[in-house]
Amino acid sequence: MNELQFRDVPESDVDRALELWWLVFHDRPDEKEKREYHRAMVLRCDRVGAYDGDALVGFLVAHRFTLSIPGGELPCPGLTFVSVAPTHRRRGVLSGMIAELFRRCADHARPVVALWASEAAIYGRFGFGAGTYxxxxxxxxxxxxxxxxxxxxxxxxxxxxxxxxxxxxxxxxxxxxxxxxxxxxxxxxxxxxxxxxxxxxxxxxxxxxxxxxxxxxxxxxxxxxxxxxxxxxxxxxxxxxxxxxxxxxxxxxxxxxxxxxxxxxxxxxxxxxxxxxxxxxxxxxxxxxxxxxxxxxALWLRLVDVRGALTARSWEAEAFLVLEVRDDRVPANAGRFRLAVSPHTCTYEATAAAPDLSLDVRDLAACYLGGTEVRRLVLAGLVTEHTPGAAAALDAALRTAELPHTADEF
The missing domain is CATH 3.40.630.30 (Gcn5-related N-acetyltransferase (GNAT))
Incomplete structure (x- = not known):
C-alpha cells in the first residue's frame, strides 16, 4: 500500500471526485443540469483530497462562507461533500483530510469551521459541537x-x-x-x-x-x-x-x-x-x-482557533474565568486560559492558575454562538464546574437576544 497523501484536488480531478461522492452516497443525478451545478459549486470551493498513489480515495470541499457571530461575522469554511472510498475505510482518510483542512484554516486566519452532519456520531470526535438547532x-x-x-x-x-x-x-x-x-x-x-x-x-x-x-x-x-x-x-x-x-x-x-x-x-x-x-x-x-x-x-461548529473565535465575538456581560480546554486535534487550543470579557473587550491568555471550568473544545463550540447554556452541560456531566457560579457567569456573558439559527443547509 502507498502512504496516503493529502493535497489539493485540481480541476482535472473534480469529475472523479464527484463520482466518488456519488458512490459513497449511493446517488448519481440523471439530470445533466444538476451534475453541472455540482461541478460548478465544487470549483468555487476549497478542495482537499486523499490520494493513495494516483488513486483519489477521499474528498472534501469547503465553501468560502461568511458566518454571522454575536457582534459581527467571521470567514467560516463550510465543510461538505465528505467522501471516503469504501476500499479505504478505517485507514485515517477522514482524519487526515480534516487535519489538512484545520491546518489551512490556521494558516489563513479562519478560526471556525461549520458543517451539517449527515451522521451526527462522526463529527464530535473531531471537535464539532451543535451550534444551532x-x-x-x-x-x-x-x-x-x-x-x-x-x-x-x-x-x-x-x-x-x-x-x-x-x-x-x-x-x-x-x-x-x-x-x-x-x-x-x-x-x-x-x-x-x-x-x-x-x-x-x-x-x-x-x-x-x-x-x-x-x-x-x-x-x-x-x-x-x-x-x-x-x-x-x-x-x-x-x-x-x-x-x-x-x-x-x-x-x-x-x-x-x-x-x-x-x-x-x-x-x-x-x-x-x-x-x-x-x-x-x-x-x-x-x-x-x-x-x-x-x-x-442544525449547524455544527468547530473552533479551530479558540482564541481567535472568542476575541472576535461580542459579550453581553463581564466574566473573569480560567478555562481548562481539552482538544486532541489542535494542540494549540489545549490548556488553561484566563478569559476576561466585558461588553467591549475580550482577552484570552495562557495561565497556570487553577481552572474555574474544564470542558472539551466541542462543548465550547456548542456554546459559542449562544445556543447552548454551559450550565446544561454541567448538569449533563460534560463540563466540570470547579468554582460555584462559574457556569452561570459564562452563560451571562455568552447570552444573545435571539438564539442562533441557520436554515442554510449545505
Missing amino acids: GTSVEIDSTRPLALRVDPDRRPLRLIDADDAPAELGPYYEATRTRRAGRIARDSVRWRGEWLPETDEDDEELGPPRIVGLGAIDEPLAGYAIYRTRREDDRAKSGTVQVAELEADTAAGEAALWNYLAGIDLTGTVRAWGLAPDDPLLLFAADRDQVKAVAEFP
Whole structure:
C-alpha cells in the first residue's frame, strides 16, 4: 500500500471526485443540469483530497462562507461533500483530510469551521459541537389560523423567482446579523440553493413562490419562500412547504403565516428548521393547531482557533474565568486560559492558575454562538464546574437576544 497523501484536488480531478461522492452516497443525478451545478459549486470551493498513489480515495470541499457571530461575522469554511472510498475505510482518510483542512484554516486566519452532519456520531470526535438547532413546525390550515397578535395590515405581493435575489438579497443581508449562525448568500447561492425550479428532496413540490410584505414602492418588511403540493385525490388537501420566512416584526411574521395558512386547496403548512425561539411558537393562539413536531441539531461548529473565535465575538456581560480546554486535534487550543470579557473587550491568555471550568473544545463550540447554556452541560456531566457560579457567569456573558439559527443547509 502507498502512504496516503493529502493535497489539493485540481480541476482535472473534480469529475472523479464527484463520482466518488456519488458512490459513497449511493446517488448519481440523471439530470445533466444538476451534475453541472455540482461541478460548478465544487470549483468555487476549497478542495482537499486523499490520494493513495494516483488513486483519489477521499474528498472534501469547503465553501468560502461568511458566518454571522454575536457582534459581527467571521470567514467560516463550510465543510461538505465528505467522501471516503469504501476500499479505504478505517485507514485515517477522514482524519487526515480534516487535519489538512484545520491546518489551512490556521494558516489563513479562519478560526471556525461549520458543517451539517449527515451522521451526527462522526463529527464530535473531531471537535464539532451543535451550534444551532432547528424546529420543524406543522400547521393545520383547514381552519383559519388563530393568532394572539394582529397581523401587519400592509399589502402582500408576489415576487417573481427571477427577481427574488435582487429583491430579497439586500433585505436578508440587512437582517442577517440579528441572529448568529447565518451565512451570507450571493446570487449564485440564492438561485442554486433557494430558488431552483425543482426541489431536490421532493420533486412533487411545485416551483418556488415568494410573497413579500409591503407595497411595491415601500421597503420590504418581510418575505416567505414556499412551494405547494397538490393532491390528485380531491378528497385530500394540498400542502404548503415553507423554506424560509423573515419579517421585521412579530406582526409582520403573523401576516406572512396568515397568508400561508390561507392558500386555497391546501390543508397543511409545514416549515422545516425554524429557530427554536421563533415568535410563531408564542403568538399561535392554539398550539394544537401549530405543533412543533421535531427539533434537531442544525449547524455544527468547530473552533479551530479558540482564541481567535472568542476575541472576535461580542459579550453581553463581564466574566473573569480560567478555562481548562481539552482538544486532541489542535494542540494549540489545549490548556488553561484566563478569559476576561466585558461588553467591549475580550482577552484570552495562557495561565497556570487553577481552572474555574474544564470542558472539551466541542462543548465550547456548542456554546459559542449562544445556543447552548454551559450550565446544561454541567448538569449533563460534560463540563466540570470547579468554582460555584462559574457556569452561570459564562452563560451571562455568552447570552444573545435571539438564539442562533441557520436554515442554510449545505
